[in-house]
Amino acid sequence: MKIIQTVIVKQILTENSKSSLLESFQQKQQQLKKELEQLKFELKKFDKSVKQNKVTINNQYHKEMTNREEKMKLLDFQISQIHMLPLGSELKEKEVQALVEVSPGDNWNEIMQAKTIIVKEGIIQEIR
Template identity: 40%
Template sequence: MQIWKKVPVKQVLTHNSKQKLQQEFKRQAAQLEQECHQLTFEKKKIERKQNVSREEVSKRFQREIDRRKEKIRWAEYKLEQLAVLPLGSEITEGEIETLVEVQVGDDWDAVMSNGAIVVEDGIVIRMDE
């Protein structure tokens, strides 16, 4: 029988991958900042209309702005952590699902133990079982 199992994908931190991650985190923060400005603009635009509860509009927009600001802080935190990590470190990039063959008598803990796929500069260098 085959079952689905989640396997982490790890990236070896190299000079190139570190630069790409820094650019991606900065891009995310800039995008979120732009969304905050846009939401503020839209909030003011809607508040000017009559027959609209300004308090309700303000609450809803502020909630969205706050969520984005939290994501900005998270991106900045990841940038700080990335600066501290030495080259050669392995960082978890994501997770994929893979099919695993299971037979009667297999050791369940061994089947479900987390392996990993390790990537360096876009090339798979190791698959841990």
């Protein structure tokens, strides 16, 4: 019988992976800034044109803007953490699903232990 199990994929921090992570975080920040500016523009445009139900829609815009600002703060924090991490650190990148073969007589506790795949520069280094 086969079961599905969650496997954690960790990335070893190298100069290349560090720079690509920082670049991806900065791209996400730029995208959020563009979205925030677009929301501000739409809010101003909306304020001038609509007279009724203004408060509700105004609150929605502010909620969306606050959401983007919080995401930007989180990205700032992640960037600062990446700068502080030493090379060789293991970062959790994602979780994937794997099929695991189980049969009578297998040690259930051993099968259910969390499995981890260690990746360095896109190449699997170790499976734990």
